[in-house]
Structure formats: C-alpha cells, structure tokens
Amino acid sequence: MRIGAIEAGGTKFVCGIGDENGIVLDRVSFPTEQPEKTLGQVIAYFKDKQVEAIGVGTFGPIDIDPNSPTYGYVTTTPKPGWSNYPFLDTLKREFDVPFGWDTDVNAAAFGEATWGAAKGLDSVLYYTIGTGVGVGVYAEGKMVHGLVHPEGGHVLTRRHPDDAYEGFCPYHGDCFEGIAAGPAIERRWKVKGSELSEDHPAWRMEAFYIGQALANAILMISPKKIILGGGVMHQLQLFPLIREEVRSNLNGYVNAQAIVSGLDDYIVPPGLGDNAGLCGSIALGLQAWNQNR
Numbered sequence: 001m002r003i004g005a006i007e008a009g010g011t012k013f014v015c016g017i018g019d020e021n022g023i024v025l026d027r028v029s030f031p032t033e034q035p036e037k038t039l040g041q042v043i044a045y046f047k048d049k050q051v052e053a054i055g056v057g058t059f060g061p062i063d064i065d066p067n068s069p070t071y072g073y074v075t076t077t078p079k080p081g082w083s084n085y086p087f088l089d090t091l092k093r094e095f096d097v098p099f100g101w102d103t104d105v106n107a108a109a110f111g112e113a114t115w116g117a118a119k120g121l122d123s124v125l126y127y128t129i130g131t132g133v134g135v136g137v138y139a140e141g142k143m144v145h146g147l148v149h150p151e152g153g154h155v156l157t158r159r160h161p162d163d164a165y166e167g168f169c170p171y172h173g174d175c176f177e178g179i180a181a182g183p184a185i186e187r188r189w190k191v192k193g194s195e196l197s198e199d200h201p202a203w204r205m206e207a208f209y210i211g212q213a214l215a216n217a218i219l220m221i222s223p224k225k226i227i228l229g230g231g232v233m234h235q236l237q238l239f240p241l242i243r244e245e246v247r248s249n250l251n252g253y254v255n256a257q258a259i260v261s262g263l264d265d266y267i268v269p270p271g272l273g274d275n276a277g278l279c280g281s282i283a284l285g286l287q288a289w290n291q292n293r
C-alpha cells in the first residue's frame with residue numbers, strides 16, 4: 001500500500017511515500033516558505049501519487065484537539081505566514097483520504113516505536129536537538145496529548161557554573177532549548193557546533209544540560225527508551241557523556257535495570273536514522289488509515 005508522509009520542519013519540508021512496513025519508496029524536500037507556496041508544492045507532489053492515507057508530522061505549536069474549531073492549525077509560531085494557518089484543512093480540500101496529524105516529534109517517537117530503536121515498546125521519548133529542541137512522548141501505546149502537546153524543549157535546567165551565555169529562547173531566555181539547541185552552542189563558542197573538535201569542552205557542557213532534561217523526563221514519564229536525534233546529536237561523543245550525567249543526576253534513585261546497568265541501550269540514536277521523521281509520518285498515515293477502515 002502507498003501512504004503519503006509529510007515531515008514539516010521549520011527550515012524544510014520532506015514529503016514522501018512509504019509502505020505499511022515503513023519502507024520509504026520516494027522522497028522530495030524543499031525549503032519552508034510562505035504556507036501557500038510550500039503547501040502548493042506539497043499538493044503538487046501528491047497529486048498523481050495515488051496514496052491511500054497521508055500522515056503529517058509538523059513543527060508547532062499546533063492544534064491537535066479533534067473537537068476544536070481550529071484542529072489542524074499551526075497556532076502561535078513566529079514563522080512568517082504560518083501563525084493560525086489551517087494547514088490540515090488546506091490538504092484535506094485536495095485529497096479525500098484519511099489524515100494523521102501530530103507534532104514532528106510525537107510522530108518520530110511513534111515511528112521509532114513502530115519500526116525503529118523502540119520497536120515493540122509501548123513507551124518512548126524522542127528528542128530532537130537541532131535549531132530548537134522538541135520532545136515527542138509516546139506512552140502506554142499512544143502519542144501523548146493533553147491541554148496541547150508536550151513542549152519538553154522549554155523545561156528549565158540548572159545553569160552550568162562556567163556558562164556565561166544568556167540563552168536565546170524568546171520566551172524564557174535560558175530554558176533548555178535556549179541554552180542547549182544548536183544556535184546556543186554557536187553563539188556561546190562563536191563557532192558552529194559542527195566545527196568544534198570532538199574533545200572541545202562544549203560537549204561536556206552540552207551533556208550537562210541534556211543530562212538534566214533527561215533525568216527530569218525519566219522521573220516524570222518513566223519512559224522505556226529515550227531516543228536522541230537532530231543535528232547536534234550527530235556528535236556521537238555526546239552519548240556517553242549524557243549517560244554519565246543522567247546516572248549522576250539520578251544517583252541510584254531509579255532502580256530499573258535500564259538505568260542501573262543498561263544505559264547504553266536506553267539512551268540511543270534513532271534506529272531509523274535520518275528517516276525517523278518521515279517514517280513517523282508514514283506511521284501516522286497508516287494509523288489514520290487503520291482507524292478509518
């Protein structure tokens with residue numbers, strides 16, 4: 001079967017076709033511009049693709065409450081043109097198929113639980129640490145929705161004693177995203193993260209912040225696996241440093257094998273690699289199709 005998938009990011013859109021096993025059959029990508037233009041490209045791409053469902057995993061914040069009059073809207077984003085934009089309705093007008101709709105990170109968590117590093121688990125957290133920080137929560141076999149959706153990038157972390165950087169979050173300054181996302185690394189050290197050497201002190205400081213956010217999440221959600229993706233996590237030397245910080249923050253309090261002796265398998269990169277987002281959207285589309293049968 002052919003499932004359409006849209007991974008809508010703040011900088012680029014990825015559209016693709018996948019099958020019911022999460023295999024990506026085709027993909028294209030274009031920059032995120034004004035919604036009329038970008039969604040026009042999305043519609044043109046899917047026009048002749050004969051998909052049976054479409055899954056959308058998108059940047060947010062978004063309205064995911066099916067009973068809300070603005071369900072399927074992007075809500076308060078500063079992204080020019082996208083604030084209060086009826087993203088989902090624009091697509092529904094063109095394609096008479098079931099639609100799945102969730103945040104990019106909830107979708108990625110779902111995709112990883114369906115086909116990736118958390119395959120078979122009913123509980124996983126997915127972090128993307130890139131231009132921003134997003135957290136997807138999949139718990140008890142469902143993507144977590146509440147008042148809105150989880151916004152775990154904006155939790156507060158204690159400051160590193162040697163860190164003078166003020167943070168860039170327009171809402172909170174030095175929240176976790178403000179102090180640990182890619183732009184924070186670049187502004188603090190005056191060089192792009194990708195150009196810092198593997199043993200630069202930046203990575204210990206980065207792990208210090210990520211380790212706190214993860215320890216908090218472990219205490220609050222008790223996930224069975226934590227997956228860390230996004231541009232910054234291409235720095236694989238971060239993984240052992242983060243595990244060390246998590247161990248030290250929890251300090252023996254959480255008595256589970258995964259924490260006590262299994263952190264190497266507990267805090268891991270995406271099993272689906274750079275397809276985590278797109279596969280998540282395929283999984284959303286497949287779920288919508290199944291619910292509609």
Ligand SMILES: Nc1ncnc2c1ncn2[C@@H]1O[C@H](COP(=O)(O)OP(=O)(O)OP(=O)(O)O)[C@@H](O)[C@H]1O
Nearest residue numbers: 009011128130131132182183193194230231232234
């Ligand atoms: N190899 C790398 N090492 C360190 N930082 C990197 C690396 N590659 C990209 N980054 C940083 O990650 C950020 C881009 O993140 P990503 O590639 O996940 O894109 P994005 O989709 O725009 O981010 P987001 O998921 O927040 O929308 C930039 O700040 C960039 O400097």
Ligand SMILES: [Zn+2]
Nearest residue numbers: 154169172175
């Ligand atoms: Zn913030």
